[in-house]
Amino acid sequence: MKPVKVGIIGCGNISHVYFTNLKKYPEVELVAAADLDIARAQQRAEEFSLEKAYTVEQLLADPEIEIVVNLTIPKAHASVCLQALEAGKHVYVEKPLAVTREEGKQVLALAAEKGLRVASAPETFLGGGIQTCRKLIDEGAIGMPVSATGFMLCGGHESWHPDPEFYYELGGGPMFDMGPYYLTAFVTLLGPIRRVTGSANITHAERTITSAKKNGKKIQVDTPTNISTVLDFENGAIGTLLTSFDVPAGTSLPNIEIHGSKGSLLVPDPNGFGGKVKLRRHGGNWEEIELTHGFTDNNRGIGVADMARAIREGGQHRANGEMAYHVLEAMHGVHDASRDGKHYIMESTCERPEPMPVLEAQSQ
Numbered sequence: 001m002k003p004v005k006v007g008i009i010g011c012g013n014i015s016h017v018y019f020t021n022l023k024k025y026p027e028v029e030l031v032a033a034a035d036l037d038i039a040r041a042q043q044r045a046e047e048f049s050l051e052k053a054y055t056v057e058q059l060l061a062d063p064e065i066e067i068v069v070n071l072t073i074p075k076a077h078a079s080v081c082l083q084a085l086e087a088g089k090h091v092y093v094e095k096p097l098a099v100t101r102e103e104g105k106q107v108l109a110l111a112a113e114k115g116l117r118v119a120s121a122p123e124t125f126l127g128g129g130i131q132t133c134r135k136l137i138d139e140g141a142i143g144m145p146v147s148a149t150g151f152m153l154c155g156g157h158e159s160w161h162p163d164p165e166f167y168y169e170l171g172g173g174p175m176f177d178m179g180p181y182y183l184t185a186f187v188t189l190l191g192p193i194r195r196v197t198g199s200a201n202i203t204h205a206e207r208t209i210t211s212a213k214k215n216g217k218k219i220q221v222d223t224p225t226n227i228s229t230v231l232d233f234e235n236g237a238i239g240t241l242l243t244s245f246d247v248p249a250g251t252s253l254p255n256i257e258i259h260g261s262k263g264s265l266l267v268p269d270p271n272g273f274g275g276k277v278k279l280r281r282h283g284g285n286w287e288e289i290e291l292t293h294g295f296t297d298n299n300r301g302i303g304v305a306d307m308a309r310a311i312r313e314g315g316q317h318r319a320n321g322e323m324a325y326h327v328l329e330a331m332h333g334v335h336d337a338s339r340d341g342k343h344y345i346m347e348s349t350c351e352r353p354e355p356m357p358v359l360e361a362q363s364q
Contacts, residue, residue, distance in 0.1 A: 001027065001309065001312040001313065002312065003026065003027060003028055003029040003308070004027065004028050004029070004066045004067055004308035004311055004312065005028075005029050005031050005064050005065050005066055005067070006022060006028045006029065006030050006031065006065065006066070006067045006068075006069060006304060006308075007030075007031060007032035007033070007034060007052070007054070007059045007062065007065040007067075007068055007069070008022075008030070008032070008033050008034065008044075008068075008069045008071060009034045009035070009056055009059060009068055009069070009070050009071065009072060009080055009084075010034075010035060010070060010071030010072040010073075010080075010094075011033055011034075011035040011037075011040040011041050011043070011044045011071075012035075012040070012071065012073075012163075013161065013162060013163070014071055014094065015044065015071050016044075017298055017300045017301075018069060018071060018300055018301050018304075019033070019044055019047070019048045020048075021298075021299065021300055021301035021302075022069070022301045022304060022305075023048060024301075025301060025302070025304070025305035025308075027305040027306075027308040027309050027312075028067070028301075028304055028305055028308045030048070030050065031050060031051070031052055031064065031065065032045075032050060032051075032052035032053070032054050032059050032062060032065060033045045033048075033050055033052070033053055033054065034053075034054040034055060034056050034058065034059035035056075036055075036056065038053065038054075038055055041053040041054060041055075056080070056083070060083055060084060060087040060089065061087070065089060066089060066090060066311070067089065067090045067091070067092060067304060067307065067308065067311075068080075068084040068087075068089045068090070068091050068092070069092045069093075069304055070084065070091060070092065070093040070094065071094050072094075073166045074094075074096060074099055074166060074169075074171035074172065074176065075099050075166070075169065075170070075171055077093050077094070077096070077097065077098050077099065077103075077171075078097075078098040078099065078100075078103035078104070078106065078107055080093075081093050081098075081107045081118070082106060082107060082110060085107070085110045085111055085114055085116055085118075086110070086114075088114065088116070089116070090116050090117040090118070090119075090307065090311060091107075091111070091116070091117070091118050091119070092118075092119040092120070092121075092303060092304045092307060092319075093118070093119070093120050093121070093324075094120075094121045095120060095121040095122050095180040095181075095324070096120070096171065096176050096180055096324070096327070096328050096331070097118075097120045097321065097324040097325055097327075097328050098328060099170055099171035099176075100332075101325075101328060101329055101332055104324075104325045104328050104329075105325070107321065108321050108322070108325055111321065117307055117310070117311065117317060117320075117321075118320070118321030118324075119303055119304070119306075119307045119317055119319045119320060119321065119324075120303075120319060120320075120321060120323075120324035121180070121300075121303065121319065122180050122181045122184050122270070122271075122319075123299075123300065123301075123302050123303030123306075123318075123319045124181060124184075124185075124270055124271060124272060124273050125184050125185050125188045125270065125318075125319075125353070126273075126295060126299070126302050126303065126306065126318060126319070126356055127272070127273025127274055127293070127295045127296055127299060127302075128273065128274050128291040128292070128293040128294055128295055128296040129267070129268035129269075129272065129273060129274050129275040129276075129277060129291065129296065130185055130188060130189070130267065130268070130270060131292070131293040131295075131355060131356045132277045132289060132291045132292045132293055133189060133258070133265055133267050133268075133277055134188060134189055134355050135292050135293075135355065135358070136265060136277070136279060136289065137189055137190075137258065137260075137265065138355070140262070141262075141263060141265070141279060141281070142258065142259070142260030142261070142262055142263040142264060142265050142279070142281075143260040143261035143262030143263065144260055144261040144262075145189075145190055145233075145235065145237045145258060145259070145260045146237055146238075146259050146260055146261060147237055147238050147239065147240075147258075147259045148186055148189075148190060148231075148233075148237060148238075148239035148240070148256065148257070148258050148259070149239065149240050149241075149254070149256065149257050149259075150182040150185075150186070150239070150240070150241040150242070150255065150256045150270075151241075151242050151251060151253040151254065151255065151256075152174060152178045152179075152181075152182060152241075152242070152243045152244070152255070153242065153243075153244045153247035153250065153251040153253070154174075154244070154245060154247060154248075154250065155245065155246070155247060155248030155249075155250075156207065156225070156245035156246070156248075157177075157245070158207055158208065158209045158210060158211065158219065159210045159211060160211050161211060162211055162212075162213040162214070163213070163214070164209060164211065164214075164219070165219055167245070168207065168219050168220070168221045168222060168223060168225070169222055169223060170222060170223055171223070172223050173223035173224050173225055173227070173245065174225060174226075174227060174243035174244055174245045175200070175224065175227050175229075175243050175331050175334065175335070176223070176331055178243055178271065179227075179241070179243055179327075179331050180324075180327050180331075181270040181271045182241055182243070182255075182256065182270055183231075183241070183327045183330055183331065184270070184323065184324075184327055185256060185267065185270040186231065186233075186239055186241075186256075187323060187326065187327065187350065187352065188352060188353060189258060189267070190233045190235060190237050190239070190258070191233055191234055191235050191352050192233070192234050192326060192346075192349045192350050192351075192352075193231050193232065193233055193234070193326065193330050193346055194232045194233060194234045194345075194346055195231075195232045195333075195343045195344060195345045195346055196229060196230065196231050196232070196330050196333040196334050196337060196343070196344050196346070197229075197230050197334070197337040197338075197342070197343045197344065198227060198228055198229040198230060198334040198335075198337050198338050199227070199228050199338045200224035200226070200227040200228075200334065200335055200338040200339075201224055201225075201226055201227075201338075202221050202223070202224055202225055202226075203225055203226050203246040204221060204225070204246065205220070205221055206218055206219065206220055206221065207219045207221060224335065224338070225244065225245040225246050226243075226244045226245070226246045227242070227243050227244070227334060227335075227338075228240070228241075228242050229241040229242070229243070229334045231330070234349070254266055254267075255267060255268060255269045255270065256268075256270060262281060262282050263279060263280055263281040263282055263284075264279075264280045265277070265278070265279055265280075266278035266279075266280075266286070272298075273295055273296050273297060273298065273299045273302075274291065274296030274297065275296075276288055277289045277291065292358055293356055293358055295356070303317070303318070303319035306318050306319065307319070316351075316353075316354070318353035318354060318356075319353070320350075320353070322348075322350045322351075323350040323351075323353060325348055325350075326346070326348045326349065326350040329346060329347065329348050330346065333346060
């Protein structure tokens with residue numbers, strides 16, 4: 001297939017792995033870098049031998065670019081996506097899809113109006129770890145899924161991230177930062193969510209940056225940092241998810257476990273592409289399962305390549321906007337439920353994304 005030309009907007013901390021990986025996938029051709037700070041765009045363009053270092057406006061005006069990869073901070077996600085769609089570009093955006101449900105709906109509506117595609121991180125569910133779990137569940141290895149548990153507990157990002165402020169603004173916190181990885185994995189493995197409830201609070205109203213760049217700066221916390229969630233899935237399974245930036249000592253709890261009528265499945269960290277998969281059948285012991293799919297390294301950018309393939313060949317891309325919006329609504333629903341003291345009934349739904357082809361994945 002003819003590669004789809006791609007430009008990246010946002011040359012910050014996470015961009016390096018995207019620039020690195022998008023130079024490798026044959027489905028795409030990375031041609032341009034853009035940033036509000038043109039010097040950062042020029043630095044990335046030079047680092048990765050790109051001819052074009054642009055302002056945002058210049059990149060959007062380039063007729064050759066078909067996909068814009070939006071790596072801006074969360075509060076800019078929707079506005080940059082809308083600008084790209086207005087310019088006639090398909091969009092792949094870092095998680096979350098948008099900060100608010102209203103913005104997320106605007107992005108999807110404009111894409112539908114323009115006949116364009118929207119994709120969103122996380123794409124880690126396309127990796128060998130979760131795809132192996134998906135295959136086991138689909139083959140009935142654990143029987144009928146009954147319950148799921150997920151744990152993401154850490155001390156926050158101010159100790160290592162050079163610019164951690166946005167993690168404590170609206171659109172940040174552990175739910176909006178790490179929740180997309182867990183909820184997307186849940187939807188991939190179990191299907192869409194019917195209703196949610198939970199409790200959320202701000203444990204520390206102020207935090208201090210200890211990373212080198214802004215060491216000593218105080219951050220006012222404007223979003224919950226400790227959240228306990230209950231999820232009812234459309235297939236009847238019930239899930240729980242605990243996310244927190246208030247556990248500096250760490251945890252020994254598993255990332256995700258899925259329990260069924262015939263067995264249990266230990267799912268690797270959804271923030272990665274590989275990891276160990278363990279299965280325990282009824283009456284047996286835990287056994288490690290050999291991964292049946294590839295893409296087990298840091299394969300960020302695979303969702304862009306998958307969308308490029310769908311653009312050229314047709315069909316639905318897997319990290320699609322409808323699933324990303326469903327996850328966004330669920331995250332807001334948990335916060336709403338905590339505030340209002342009741343369940344939140346989901347308005348959206350989505351399809352489970354198609355599994356990755358085993359042979360194709362192994363050949364990468």
